[in-house]
Amino acid sequence: MTVSSYHVIGMACGHCAGFVTEQIEQIPGVTDVAVDVEGDTATVTSDRPLDIAEVRAAVEEAGYELP
Known part of the structure; x- marks a missing residue:
């Protein structure tokens, strides 16, 4: 199991968190x-190490950014 934290730019509310969660x-x-x-x-x-490009693509699909 792998746990990673990412800084997400542009979130302002619970709906934002929901969009990011759904995509990731x-x-x-x-x-x-x-x-x-x-x-x-x-x-x-x-359950595996994630490629930062996968996470970035998901966050961008939700409408936000990874620095």
């Missing part, structure tokens, strides 16, 4: 996503 959950191997809007972070648990 679609990445194969992801088992849990915890988004903290106040801290601008997404903590992702997966």
Whole structure:
């Protein structure tokens, strides 16, 4: 199991967190996503190491950015 945290730019509310969560959950191997809007972070648990490009693509699909 791998746990990684990512800084997400542009989130402002619970709906934002929901969009980011939905997109990241679609990445194969992801088992849990915890988004903290106040801290601008997404903590992702997966059963394999994730490629940053996969996470970036999911976050961008939700309408936000990884720096």
